[in-house]
Amino acid sequence: MNLSERLSRISLRWRILIPFLVVSLGVSFAATYVLGRSLESQVYEQADQEVRQEALLTASYLEREQTYIVSQLTLAVEEGRMLTGENASLVDMMSQLDLGSIMSMLGFGGESLVKADLVKIVDQDGKAVLNLNRDLVMGRDLDDGALIARGLQGASTGGIVTTIDGKSAYLVGAAPFGDSGAYSLIMFGTKIDREMLSSTGLAERILFAYTNGGIAACSTASHKSENWAQALAVRENTRPLVGGDRYVMASAPVTVNDEQSPLSVAVVMPVDTLAAEAAGYWTRTWLIFAAGAATLLLAGFIVARRVADPIRQMTRATGRLKKGDFGTRINVTRDDEIGELARAFNTMGEELKARDESLAESFNEVKRLSETDALTGLLNHRMINERLAQELARAQRYGGRFGLIVIDLDNFKLLNDTHGHPVGDETLRRFGELLVREMREVDFIGRHGGDEFMIVLPECGPPEIAGAAEKLQSVLADSPLETPDGSLIPLQMSLGVACYPEDGQDVNTLIALADANLYLSKSRGGNTVTGTQMTDLSPEDITVYGMLGSLVTIVDNKDRYTRHHSEEVTEWALSLGKVLGLSDESQKVLRVAGLLHDIGKIGVPDRILRKPGRLTEEEYEAIKQHTLLGDAIVAAIPDLSEVRAAVVAHHERYDGKGYPHQLSGEDVPLLGRILAVTDAYSAMITDRPYRKALSVQEAVAELEAGRGGQFDPRCVDAFIQALDSFDEAVTTEGFDDAF
Incomplete structure (x- = not known):
């Protein structure tokens, strides 16, 4: 069984339900998938926004810290001036700074207005008089030339300074002091380190401070690696893959005095922290899909049932209608197309019932007429x-x-x-x-x-x-x-x-x-x-009568005209025989011969026997055979030799031009000559399909014209005499008085 045959056997309910569910669930699945992806995307977009916002906040925090350092340093310098005088020289300033104060500022003990990781004092020629760093006490080389140049011009300033290798970065403030036009510069700085970054971000975030030279600081020591340095170098990469793990990252440059510094900050969030949230969204989305699918399934069953059940009911009703139960009706409770179809079905059933009743009446009438x-x-x-x-x-x-x-x-x-x-x-x-x-x-x-x-x-x-x-x-x-x-x-x-x-x-x-x-x-x-x-x-007599009766019945069934014609010929023949003085025995024979003289026509085809026109030569030859066929039929009945002779000779002519044996004159049996005259007369006065009947006078004239030719003159004269004195009491019904 091929696929189309199998599909054709699926019920209408499933034919409606399956496409409905496939399309509906397919659309629902696609919508659910798109929704899930959208929600998941929203999670990551929200994470992107959060880390971008946190990066900006971190950069802003560093800017504020740098500003704070500058302000604190300015206050410290002003305090020194107050102690040494407004125009104190570098030597005077240095005299006021003891080693304890410097170490305190570097965070090695004591309290100070400024918490510094480096201290640097530069004379008016730009040379470092003091350069201390919290990491190594003796400061390492800093990329601070631009900052020193701005400070030596006599204005407090600040900025972010990195080491030459870019591996460390500081929030630095610089304050000038000294005579007008000949300033020295004191610089204090706070290192951007893990402690500082950790204090600005959330626990699940990773913060980086980095330069083109590498990572200056990281909120977690484990992430300060070369792999992350390479990932941070590509600023457009917001979803870096580091160490086999995916992260969400956003970076922001740190600006000082509206100028971009060499330092940037980056906030990184592991994707794993978003997976649970995204999975929660997916779980809720698929629960919605499952609820929707169940709703669609229920709706599909309802729709399929509402459509298929009435059609199934109509199918069953149609089957009953097909079997002849024209009283079948469908209960209509709907006003939609199916309701219209059911009403049309009921109307059709009523019409079929009326038509069936009419046909039954017609059939019964036809049957009655046929029976x-x-x-x-x-x-x-x-x-x-x-x-x-x-x-x-x-x-x-x-x-x-x-x-x-x-x-x-x-x-x-x-x-x-x-x-x-x-x-x-x-x-x-x-x-x-x-x-x-x-x-x-x-x-x-x-x-x-x-x-x-x-x-x-x-x-x-x-x-x-x-x-x-x-x-x-x-x-x-x-x-x-x-x-x-x-x-x-x-x-x-x-x-x-x-x-x-x-x-x-x-x-x-x-x-x-x-x-x-x-x-x-x-x-x-x-x-x-x-x-x-x-x-x-005797049984033999009964058999003969039965056979003769059967022959007459056969003639009647074959052609009603032939039966009527035979009876009429017999009637005229008996009248003619009476004029000729035939004996009672001969009259009996003549009666039977008259009834059976055309019995041979049962072997002539109907198309020839009833042809409404002139016969062809072949058809006429077929007609002529009926005398021989009649002879053969009568020969089968015992004791009818005289009847047989009259039957075979009734188309012989007196002049010898007849058929079948071309007998002439007295050689033609008398009963045959009598039947020849009455047969011709009966045919002439009877309407036929191919001509109208002649009048009695016209028929008699034809008989007289045939005297000595077609007919025996004595028989013609006797017949005309019989016509003049015809006794209507003489009848021919069956074989009355024949035996």
């Missing part, structure tokens, strides 16, 4: 056959039984032709209502085709079936049809009955047997119920 006959409201041909098959399967599974009744209204075509199709349709509707009213609710009733009906009676044996059939006959006899003119027409029906399992083990056998019994009922004059328990026919 029922439009005229009677009964099951149609397909559905009654399906119910029969289902009942057969049920009876076979559970060892049950059932009955089958096939009904045909007697003389229905005559009724249609006499009173019109609206009356015929009303008769079929009323008959369907009668069947529904009189049969049980568990029975299946269907219109099998035309005026033929079928009833399946679950859990019924021969006695119950016979009783139901006879009941229907009785009720129908008591329900005459009232025509628009007020006359009452009695209705009768023929019934054929079959029972499972006594009469057959499959649908086709049961239908064939019921059809055969139906035709037996009609052959007996109609208004009769026939079943295997009610007739003395």
Whole structure:
């Protein structure tokens, strides 16, 4: 499974929460880090400011000390003048200074106004008369030429004086004495040392006094080293690294009389002293980050839940909607976009529910129309056959039984032709209502085709079936049809009955047997119920009737026009045969031949059979084959040789130009010649997709024009005579009186 597939399986809550947390925590971490760095920087900046301020304070302290020394020295000189006179000479001045006083000033005992580390007296020529230093008693060489020159000009002065090597530095005051224009100079100085620096700084600070020559003094002896001398030499380095340790350092020059002296001071703070403070800031910063992260996490869960939970609810609702639960709704309590989406979902659910109900109604209506006959409201041909098959399967599974009744209204075509199709349709509707009213609710009733009906009676044996059939006959006899003119027409029906399992083990056998019994009922004059328990026919006879009934049903299913045409041809043929004086036996054969004369068309493709235009040569050749195919079909039925001869010859011509065998004259069987005339006449007076029907007069004229050519002259003359005296009582319903 690749990464994209794994990511696609992450729930919406985590898809919202993870990016939210990553971005939020990332921003928070960055902000926290910047804040920590800022606070840490502030610590160091504050330390920089402190050490800079302390350096300036130290330099200022040294300046004040130097000023104090000058003032004290001036007072001392004035005191000496008072003792020796205003114009006392150097010798007089020296006479007033005893060794004890000098040693006291140098800090070796006694009290003095000035605490000095060096004393130097210079005559008016600038030569040192006395030069004492606390370190070595005898003073070392000082870089004090500029200071001496200013003092010999007669004004008290002071400054910072270093040794020639720059290793020591002194705060020095100089006071002149003597005659005007010839001054001598007395100088006192205090050494800048560790004691002095320690008294000016904080305990955690390190103070340096240094010159270009090196470190003059340090507040801690351990830091007065060459490494620090090198670090102090780089004034721009405020964060020196010395001995592996980092420090914060600031320096400031020491000025005297607004002039920069050779001495500078530096204040140094170890970074370690700042680490604890910086660590405290970092600790507080990360605590803030942790609190913020927890808050963000909680906020993320709240946001993700507020967004993801409604969407998850809508997802579940959509799943239920997908499964057909169109009553699913989402409780809307929000006014934001998710609330709008939920309301839109509910609206969609309502529309889907309404549409589903409408579709269900339409489906049920379409189903009803597809399963029922439009005229009677009964099951149609397909559905009654399906119910029969289902009942057969049920009876076979559970060892049950059932009955089958096939009904045909007697003389229905005559009724249609006499009173019109609206009356015929009303008769079929009323008959369907009668069947529904009189049969049980568990029975299946269907219109099998035309005026033929079928009833399946679950859990019924021969006695119950016979009783139901006879009941229907009785009720129908008591329900005459009232025509628009007020006359009452009695209705009768023929019934054929079959029972499972006594009469057959499959649908086709049961239908064939019921059809055969139906035709037996009609052959007996109609208004009769026939079943295997009610007739003395042999099984062979029943089989023949069943096969003939099946053939007629096949023709009807193939093409309703062919069925109607065959019945009409049979009707005219029987009238013509009567004029010609055919025997009853020949009339029976002619009836069957008329019904089956186009049976071969079941093998002609529908696109040719129903083509609404002139046929091509290839299509016409295909049509011509139907006589041979009909011959082959009828040949399969025993004892129908005469029927077969008439069927195969009904398209032969009297002049020998017909098909399929080009017979001529008397060689064409008489029944074939009769069917040729009535077949042509029926075709001419019937509307077809490719032409309008001819009138009776036009059709008769065509027949007369074909005398001796296409038709037997004797048959044409007899047919015209039959038309003039046609007896409407002659009908063709099934195989009435055929056998």
